[in-house]
Amino acid sequence: MVSTIAMERNLERMGRRLTGPRRELLSVISGLEGHFSAEELASAAPGVGRATVFRTLRLLQDAGVVCQVVRPDGTLEYRLTAVGHHHHLVCAECGSVDDFSGCDISDLLSELALRTGYEVSAHRLEVYGRCAACQARGEASARTPRRPKAGRE
Numbered sequence: 259m260v261s262t263i264a265m266e267r268n269l270e271r272m273g274r275r276l277t278g279p280r281r282e283l284l285s286v287i288s289g290l291e292g293h294f295s296a297e298e299l300a301s302a303a304p305g306v307g308r309a310t311v312f313r314t315l316r317l318l319q320d321a322g323v324v325c326q327v328v329r330p331d332g333t334l335e336y337r338l339t340a341v342g343h344h345h346h347l348v349c350a351e352c353g354s355v356d357d358f359s360g361c362d363i364s365d366l367l368s369e370l371a372l373r374t375g376y377e378v379s380a381h382r383l384e385v386y387g388r389c390a391a392c393q394a395r396g397e398a399s400a401r402t403p404r405r406p407k408a409g410r411e
């Protein structure tokens with residue numbers, strides 16, 4: 259769990275001032291369990307305008323305090339982070355999110371920059387699948403109601 263103090267330190271290192279609404283959002287975020295959507299954050303902080311909520315989320319992402327998770331259906335969620343550059347493994351079945359770092363794509367990116375003339379500034383990578391727990395659950399429930407098979411295909 260990331261403490262509010264750690265988040266504030268992160269932000270201050272970035273030279274950002276913690277205005278009243280930002281401070282309020284930070285304490286609301288640290289009270290939210292796990293991941294949250296922008297809507298959930300907005301309704302948890304009714305005193306803060308929606309535009310400020312979205313702007314602050316952006317700022318917190320830039321400061322590395324909050325990261326964005328893209329769900330399999332394309333919806334966006336946010337979670338607190340303190341691990342630096344990382345990506346997500348998202349389970350399409352239970353929705354759990356695991357972080358992983360060490361995306362070794364710098365060769366790919368520099369090759370891409372060379373080939374296309376792009377000045378690459380960022381990249382995004384999400385990995386989707388079924389987590390180990392969901393696979394274990396699936397196998398367990400497949401074992402119990404053992405129905406005789408009519409035949410093999």
Ligand SMILES: [Zn+2]
Binds near residue numbers: 325326337345
């Ligand atoms: Zn993350």
Ligand SMILES: [Zn+2]
Binds near residue numbers: 353
């Ligand atoms: Zn799962």
Ligand SMILES: [Zn+2]
Binds near residue numbers: 343344345381383
């Ligand atoms: Zn990466």
